[in-house]
Each structure stands twice: as C-alpha cells, then as structure tokens.
Amino acid sequence: SQQGEEDPQALSIQEGENATMNCSYKTSINNLQWYRQNSGRGLVHLILIRSNEREKHSGRLRVTLDTSKKSSSLLITASRAADTASYFCATDAGGNTPLVFGKGTRLSVIA
Amino acid sequence: NAGVTQTPKFQVLKTGQSMTLQCAQDMNHNSMYWYRQDPGMGLRLIYYSASEGTTDKGEVPNGYNVSRLNKREFSLRLESAAPSQTSVYFCASSGAPGNSPLHFGNGTRLTVT
Numbered sequence: 412s413q414q415g416e417e418d419p420q421a422l423s424i425q426e427g428e429n430a431t432m433n434c435s436y437k438t439s440i441n442n443l444q445w446y447r448q449n450s451g452r453g454l455v456h457l458i459l460i461r462s463n464e465r466e467k468h469s470g471r472l473r474v475t476l477d478t479s480k481k482s483s484s485l486l487i488t489a490s491r492a493a494d495t496a497s498y499f500c501a502t503d504a505g506g507n508t509p510l511v512f513g514k515g516t517r518l519s520v521i522a
Numbered sequence: 523n524a525g526v527t528q529t530p531k532f533q534v535l536k537t538g539q540s541m542t543l544q545c546a547q548d549m550n551h552n553s554m555y556w557y558r559q560d561p562g563m564g565l566r567l568i569y570y571s572a573s574e575g576t577t578d579k580g581e582v583p584n585g586y587n588v589s590r591l592n593k594r595e596f597s598l599r600l601e602s603a604a605p606s607q608t609s610v611y612f613c614a615s616s617g618a619p620g621n622s623p624l625h626f627g628n629g630t631r632l633t634v635t
Contacts, residue, residue: 444623453526453612453626454565499564503620507572509555509580510620514564 415443415500415513423519430487432516434500435480441505443476443483448497448515457485457498492522524548528613528627535603535634543598543630545613553616554596555580555624556588558609565612571596572619603634 418433434443442461446454460467460476460483467474473486487494497517501510529544547554555570557580567580571590585607587599596615600607610631614624 441620446624451629453614453628454624455626456623459623501624505620507619509553509567509570510624511567511581512557512565514562 415502415511417498417500417513417516419516420514421517421519423521424490426490426492426520426522428490430490430494430518430520432485432498432518434483434485434513436483436500436502437481438504439478441503443474444501444503444510445472445474445483445485446499446501446512448499450496454499487518490518490520492520494518495520526613526615526625526627528611528630530630531628532631533633535600535632537604537634539603540599540601541603541632542600543611543613543632544595545597545627546595547613547615547625548594549615549625550593551615551617551625552593553619554590555614555616556586556596556598557612557614558582559612559629560609568598568611570619600632603632605634608632608634 415434415436444459445457448454471488476483497515499515501512526547552573556568557565569588571577574593610629613627616622
C-alpha cells in the first residue's frame with residue numbers, strides 16, 4: 412500500500428501563476444521527498460525535508476511539512492511552461508526501508 | 523557521468539517469454555531499486571538491494587526475480603511474462619534506503635501480448 416497521497420490529481424494553471432500540491436501520509440516519517448517526472452522520463456529529485464524541519468526552499472520551490480497533520484505541500488512560484496510534469500511525494504519511514512511513493516499530481520502550465 | 527542506465531528502452535514480449543532488464547549505476551551507490559509505474563498507480567517497488575549481496579522484496583514482487591551482480595549492476599528478470607506485467611519499469615539507486623535521494627534511469631517500456 413502507498414504511504415503518500417497527493418492532492419489534487421491534476422492541476423492546470425497559467426504561466427506566471429503559483430502552483431500548490433499537497434501530500435498526506437499515514438504513519439510517522441523520518442523525511443519526505445518531492446520528485447518531478449517529465450513525460451517519458453525517469454523521476455528527478457527536487458527536495459528533501461526532514462521530520463524536524465518545517466519549511467525548505469530551493470529556487471522557486473517551497474516545501475512545508477506539518478508532522479502533526481501528517482501533510483506536506485509543494486509550492487512552485489511563478490510557474491513556467493517547462494514546469495509541466497508530474498510531481499510525486501515519497502516518504503521514508505526509517506529503519507533502512509525504501510521510499511514509498513504516492514500516485515502523483517499532474518501539473519499543466521499553459522503559456 | 524551517465525548516472526543510472528537501463529537497457530533496453532522498449533521491449534515487446536509474448537505471454538510466457540522470459541527476459542532480463544539490465545540496470546547499471548556509476549555513482550558508487552550502495553542501494554538499488556526496481557519500480558514499476560502503471561497509469562493511476564504511481565510507482566510501486568518490486569525489489570530492492572540495500573547493499574551489495576542483499577536483496578529484499580518490495581510491494582509487488584510476484585513474477586519477478588532480481589540479481590545484484592556487483593555494486594554497479596542490478597538486474598530484473600521476468601521468467602514467464604504475463605500481460606499484467608505490461609508496464610514501465612524504472613531502476614533507481616541511492617546512497618542508502620530512505621535517507622538519501624533516489625537517482626532514476628529513464629525506464630524500460632515493456633508490453634506483454
């Protein structure tokens with residue numbers, strides 16, 4: 412069974428707007444990671460946030476983590492057509508176990 | 523740096539045929555993984571190898587076998603392919619399970635007729 416669930420499943424916005432994607436999970440985690448997948452390609456790691464962190468930034472990306480609500484959000488500011496992709500959250504439950512991925516959010520940025 | 527290389531990129535099999543998907547990484551990573559991706563299902567872990575010499579089952583291991591040939595290479599074998607194994611297969615590697623980012627190959631698109 413999958414740990415993370417992204418919301419919404421699909422999102423369509425205009426270039427220049429901000430895009431927010433959410434991830435909820437069920438059990439406690441060591442860290443949560445976000446990945447991007449362009450069509451026909453493998454996933455690319457975007458950002459890792461540890462359970463003792465609340466917010467992290469990387470360029471136009473901002474990730475928040477609320478462990479009390481077991482949720483995370485990924486914000487992409489000033490989106491570009493090149494941001495069109497699927498975005499996945501993945502959770503690490505610790506104990507040297509592999510990441511578990513959610514089903515992803517499909518983002519379309521319209522120029 | 524090639525990163526994670528998967529071969530082949532595409533494959534069509536008939537039901538009952540066998541094949542091996544190859545994966546190699548050049549990042550000196552300890553851990554390697556095989557995932558499958560189906561529409562609407564996200565990525566599901568088939569098998570992983572936390573370190574050279576070890577392999578463990580993931581969420582959907584039935585119908586598959588793996589071999590960690592050495593630190594660089596991790597292969598996935600379908601002994602008797604079934605239409606339900608039609609999918610896109612991704613190999614990935616990382617420094618350690620869970621605590622470090624995964625690096626993915628570009629996938630093998632497999633169709634079983």
